[in-house]
Amino acid sequence: MSEYFADASLEQLLDRAQDKYALHFEPMTVDGLTLEFAQITDMAAHVERLVDQAEQGRVQLPFWARIWPANMMLAFSLGKLGVGEGAEVLEVGAGLGVAGVFAAAKGADVTISDIEEDALLFARINILKNDLQDRARTARVDYTQSRLDHRYQYILACEAIEREEQSRGLVKFLLKHLAPDGEAILAKDYRRKSKTFFKLADKEFLIQEKVIGCKAESATTGELERHLISIHRLKARKQAQGAA
Numbered sequence: 001m002s003e004y005f006a007d008a009s010l011e012q013l014l015d016r017a018q019d020k021y022a023l024h025f026e027p028m029t030v031d032g033l034t035l036e037f038a039q040i041t042d043m044a045a046h047v048e049r050l051v052d053q054a055e056q057g058r059v060q061l062p063f064w065a066r067i068w069p070a071n072m073m074l075a076f077s078l079g080k081l082g083v084g085e086g087a088e089v090l091e092v093g094a095g096l097g098v099a100g101v102f103a104a105a106k107g108a109d110v111t112i113s114d115i116e117e118d119a120l121l122f123a124r125i126n127i128l129k130n131d132l133q134d135r136a137r138t139a140r141v142d143y144t145q146s147r148l149d150h151r152y153q154y155i156l157a158c159e160a161i162e163r164e165e166q167s168r169g170l171v172k173f174l175l176k177h178l179a180p181d182g183e184a185i186l187a188k189d190y191r192r193k194s195k196t197f198f199k200l201a202d203k204e205f206l207i208q209e210k211v212i213g214c215k216a217e218s219a220t221t222g223e224l225e226r227h228l229i230s231i232h233r234l235k236a237r238k239q240a241q242g243a244a
Helices: 010-018 043-053 069-077 098-105 117-129 164-177 195-204 237-243
Strands: 023-030 033-040 088-092 109-114 136-140 152-158 178-189 205-217 224-236
Touching: 010 023, 010 117, 023 069, 033 098, 033 117, 069 098, 069 152, 069 178, 069 205, 069 224, 088 098, 098 109, 098 117, 098 136, 098 152, 109 117, 117 136, 152 164, 164 178, 164 195, 195 205, 224 237
Parallel strands: 088 109, 088 152, 109 136, 152 178
Antiparallel strands: 023 033, 178 224, 205 224
């Protein structure tokens, strides 16, 4: 697994990103810790440009570029779930890497991964902007196909199971890459039931769910909206039963 943008400076990465996007930094505070994250300025206008430039039926929206409510709630949950000093963490489908960057700031050793190169670019910018390059790195990982040579204490993911066809690949990935006593922590919008994933995962993992309410700005209106976020904790059944 090779690192992305490991040798580039923050200034070089910002120049690269700004060739394609207008961006700014927004602060986010969790447990008294404030970090800054690169955001596309005026996302609505950016999407309109993509639609205008795209061939019919081929618009690829930058879902990775938004901080979703599930990202925020996963970041808020890290401390309570024990993700901190010395933990080995992999975030998959990370987008901007919000949870992974906060985990690194709490002392974890973190690999932030995605399949989109621009997502990895922004995630690396966020690592450097918050001076966390000694604890965090970026790598291209497709959790439906990639096989790595390492196991992690924690694997984090937000909105990673909204497409049912990804379910089997993610279950296999978690089984392959969680340490024997490891735990996967998945955050998603409560309304997305992801039945296929949980039917498959229930055969291999003990699953705990906690539902958290939050308010976040609407991407379209800018007004505060209420959201319910499900936080799922998965531990391999064989390991959990062996420890019982």
